[in-house]
Amino acid sequence: MAKGVIIFLSEEEITNSFNLLPRFSLILYNIKPMIKQYHICLCCDENYLRHCAVTMLSVLGSCAGNERSFQFHLLVGSTLSPDGNSKLMQFVHDHSIDLEIHLVDETRLGDVKFREARPLSKAAYYRLLLSSILPENIHTVLYLDSDLLVLRDISDLFKLDISHYALAATKDISGFDDEHRFQLELSYTQPYFCSGMMYVNLDYWRENRVENLLLEFARRERKVYYHDQDALNYVFKGRWFRLSPAWNRFYPFFYSDRMFEDDGGRYEMEHNPRIVHFFHYFKPWNHFRITGREWNTYRKIYADYLAATPWAGTPQDLRYQDDKESKEMYRQYRWKSFFHKLNMLGFYQNLNALYFKLGHLFNQ
Numbered sequence: 001m002a003k004g005v006i007i008f009l010s011e012e013e014i015t016n017s018f019n020l021l022p023r024f025s026l027i028l029y030n031i032k033p034m035i036k037q038y039h040i041c042l043c044c045d046e047n048y049l050r051h052c053a054v055t056m057l058s059v060l061g062s063c064a065g066n067e068r069s070f071q072f073h074l075l076v077g078s079t080l081s082p083d084g085n086s087k088l089m090q091f092v093h094d095h096s097i098d099l100e101i102h103l104v105d106e107t108r109l110g111d112v113k114f115r116e117a118r119p120l121s122k123a124a125y126y127r128l129l130l131s132s133i134l135p136e137n138i139h140t141v142l143y144l145d146s147d148l149l150v151l152r153d154i155s156d157l158f159k160l161d162i163s164h165y166a167l168a169a170t171k172d173i174s175g176f177d178d179e180h181r182f183q184l185e186l187s188y189t190q191p192y193f194c195s196g197m198m199y200v201n202l203d204y205w206r207e208n209r210v211e212n213l214l215l216e217f218a219r220r221e222r223k224v225y226y227h228d229q230d231a232l233n234y235v236f237k238g239r240w241f242r243l244s245p246a247w248n249r250f251y252p253f254f255y256s257d258r259m260f261e262d263d264g265g266r267y268e269m270e271h272n273p274r275i276v277h278f279f280h281y282f283k284p285w286n287h288f289r290i291t292g293r294e295w296n297t298y299r300k301i302y303a304d305y306l307a308a309t310p311w312a313g314t315p316q317d318l319r320y321q322d323d324k325e326s327k328e329m330y331r332q333y334r335w336k337s338f339f340h341k342l343n344m345l346g347f348y349q350n351l352n353a354l355y356f357k358l359g360h361l362f363n364q
Contacts, residue, residue, distance in 0.1 A: 039073060052074065053311065075123075104126050114224055115227070128214040128218065145197065148248075168243050170193065170244070217231040247273075247274045247275055286316060
């Protein structure tokens with residue numbers, strides 16, 4: 001057994017392993033003696049367990065016909081509560097999900113740094129250990145955050161050849177200042193990717209022994225901007241494959257034209273995104289006194305998936321319903337989207353043409 005990992009067990013081994021429960025309190029269900037084509041990994045703690053379950057269901061619900069091709073991996077850092085463990089096992093059983101649970105040795109993440117404002121838990125850094133935690137017979141894995149929904153079939157991504165890259169990802173939406181760029185040694189023209197959705201070349205990570213490099217950066221004394229994401233961008237700058245924003249659409253966030261190579265890229269992201277990733281406090285489990293067709297649609301999709309889990313009926317979080325920053329962010333998104341639609345309809349071109357016609361009439 002690899003260090004810090006629970007590996008596949010046969011039914012007989014599962015039966016014989018119940019004496020391990022006081023130590024691990026985690027067991028595996030629905031282990032099938034078949035080779036899985038697509039591996040997907042998620043990380044979470046107790047607080048995000050139900051959202052993680054919804055993300056897994058959204059993968060299966062959006063990939064009709066390929067459901068049995070997916071092998072899920074869940075990285076957890078400590079023993080779940082009895083209630084959380086029970087619900088997770090019930091969820092896996094109810095939906096016949098092939099799940100492998102890996103216990104992360106958090107001592108390996110000693111001295112990693114966190115930002116002062118809205119710090120994350122150590123679970124954010126688990127993904128830095130993917131190449132050593134996952135078995136060596138897994139060559140690529142899709143990493144997904146637990147605050148996103150898969151809306152369309154993502155099977156095509158696993159056909160992408162990234163043998164010469166460390167990973168494939170989308171450009172991040174974050175703004176930069178010079179201090180951040182200098183810290184990462186990123187030139188003004190070099191893009192910065194989002195670590196919330198990554199198709200990872202594990203062979204590349206292992207062959208180049210990047211794990212120590214990632215951890216070394218994560219432990220540096222520095223002003224922390226984006227935790228694990230900064231470490232990944234520092235180590236892999238110039239070595240990642242850029243995907244269309246449709247593979248990881250942040251919502252609600254208005255994308256400027258420079259995020260796209262052509263109009264088709266924007267259309268696909270806005271109308272047919274593969275994945276929607278909820279930005280800031282705008283999570284579908286948080287209650288906001290706002291409305292909008294897109295927001296209501298995403299909330300309903302999340303609620304429908306949640307209703308099919310043992311966490312059905314969990315009330316919405318009310319902590320951010322009056323958060324001024326979130327409300328202002330959403331207001332700006334709605335207005336920018338509105339003016340962009342006017343522009344796409346030719347409103348400004350027509351207004352400009354009318355202005356010149358009126359000017360011509362008055363000058364006669």
